[in-house]
Amino acid sequence: MLKLLLNEEIAPGVADGLRRREGTIIVAALAEWEGGNFVGKEIAEILREAADQEWTLVTYDRQKVPLTLKGWTEEECLHGGVIFVDEKNIPPAETAMLISALNWMHQLMGSWEWTNRALWLG
Amino acid sequence: MTKTASSMVISMRLPTASAKRLRRLANRYGWTPSDASARLVEEGLRRSEFAFIDFRDTPAGRQACIQASSLAVWEVIQIVRSYKGDVAAAAKHLGWAQVKVQAAVHYAEAFLSEINEAIADNQATDLVALKQLLPQTVEFLPKKPARS
Numbered sequence: 010m011l012k013l014l015l016n017e018e019i020a021p022g023v024a025d026g027l028r029r030r031e032g033t034i035i036v037a038a039l040a041e042w043e044g045g046n047f048v049g050k051e052i053a054e055i056l057r058e059a060a061d062q063e064w065t066l067v068t069y070d071r072q073k074v075p076l077t078l079k080g081w082t083e084e085e086c087l088h089g090g091v092i093f094v095d096e097k098n099i100p101p102a103e104t105a106m107l108i109s110a111l112n113w114m115h116q117l118m119g120s121w122e123w124t125n126r127a128l129w130l131g
Numbered sequence: 132m133t134k135t136a137s138s139m140v141i142s143m144r145l146p147t148a149s150a151k152r153l154r155r156l157a158n159r160y161g162w163t164p165s166d167a168s169a170r171l172v173e174e175g176l177r178r179s180e181f182a183f184i185d186f187r188d189t190p191a192g193r194q195a196c197i198q199a200s201s202l203a204v205w206e207v208i209q210i211v212r213s214y215k216g217d218v219a220a221a222a223k224h225l226g227w228a229q230v231k232v233q234a235a236v237h238y239a240e241a242f243l244s245e246i247n248e249a250i251a252d253n254q255a256t257d258l259v260a261l262k263q264l265l266p267q268t269v270e271f272l273p274k275k276p277a278r279s
Contacts (some may be wrong), residue, residue, distance in 0.1 A: 018210060020224040038160045038261045039201070040226060050200045051187070068205065071256035072249065076190035081267060093261060093268075096254070101224065102213040110273040118271075127268040129258045 011035070011119045013111065014042055014059050018101065023050075026108040027115075034115055037064070053077050054090055065090035065123045067111065067130075069101060078127070080125035090123030094130040141147035143168075181241070183234040195242070196251065197235055200227075207235035 013036040015024055021038035028034060039055070040048055042064075047055050052073045059066055068074055071093055081088055092114075097104050110130055145153065150164075157167035170193075174186045177195070184204070185195045207221070211232065212217040214220040218236060222229040239246040262268045 017225075018206050021226055022224075047201075049201055051215070052189070052201065055201065069209070070253070071261060072191045072253045073189045073203075075256060075261055079264045080190075080269075091265075095258075096209065096213070100213045101191070101210045102215075104224075113273045114271055125267060127265040129206070129261060129268055129270045131270060131272050 010042040010123065011115060011123050012062075012064045013088075013115070014039070014055075014064040014066050014089075015039060016055075016066055016070060016112075017048060018069050019067060019094075019107070020101075020104050021112070023104050023107055026104065027111055030108065031111050032081045032114065034112070035121070036111075055090075059089040060087055060124075063089050063124065065092060067092045067094065069094050069096050082125075086103070087125050090128075092128045092130050095129065138169075177238075177242075179237050180235060183231050184238055189251075191252065195238060195245070197231060200231075203249065204238050205246045207232060208239045208246050209250055209253070211236060250259045263279070 013024075013027070013034070015021070015036065015038045017039045019038070021040050024036045024038040028038045038047075043058070047058060052070070056066060056074070056077060066074070066089065068091065074091060075094070078088055078091065092111075092126070094107065094110075099110055114128075114130065148225075153167055153171075154164050155199070157164045162165065162170070169222075174193075178186070183198045185196050185198045186193050187203075188205070196203050197207060207225070209275055210224055211218060211221040214224065218232050219229055222232040225232065233242070258268070258270055
């Protein structure tokens with residue numbers, strides 16, 4: 010089942026917006042996840058904890074995150090799934106657009122097993 | 132961090148233990164000890180000259196970051212640019228004090244090419260490049276929602 014963890018560059022309001030739209034959605038902003046203990050942590054640490062707890066990371070970071078996961082994939086380490094948001098089609102400031110896209114995606118794929126998935130949200 | 136074109140030689144005396152640690156650090160990154168010390172001095176200077184700036188190892192190399200945050204400066208600037216330079220709006224987006232976003236903007240003004248390169252690098256990882264790194268990647272195009 011899809012549990013969305015919004016990386017720090019995504020407005021925490023997106024989590025609130027998703028909850029308002031769909032009461033059953035499981036979503037957390039990094040600032041609220043695990044009591045905010047992972048804010049300021051390296052991405053590998055966040056991904057490791059997300060994998061352990063089966064959360065799927067939503068991020069605009071296509072620099073640090075893919076490079077981290079490439080090594081994990083080669084070593085056959087599992088991750089909790091990642092959704093890469095394309096900033097050209099869904100700019101960070103367009104939070105309503107991101108809420109709609111994630112909500113739509115959740116309706117279609119929310120029941121999927123997300124371990125090791127990588128999705129380009131364009 | 133990019134190196135400046137011109138340079139000058141400054142000799143310095145280090146305790147033996149520090150010199151050994153410097154050599155170990157240089158070996159780890161494939162730098163010369165001279166390169167390593169120049170980079171550390173530059174980072175130290177930038178830390179002392181710019182509020183809220185820190186440096187961190189990332190899979191993409193060492194990057195300027197914002198203290199007490201997981202975000203690199205280039206990521207904050209990407210958000211600021213998405214708000215067309217509106218620092219207050221970017222600060223609200225992140226739930227940060229405005230001064231912290233302003234600090235990232237000042238750093239980016241001073242080291243514009245470094246920040247632009249990092250943003251360009253992020254943008255260059257398009258769907259094709261992402262599939263090469265993570266072969267399991269699939270595309271999802273949501274139906275176009277109305278713009279806010």
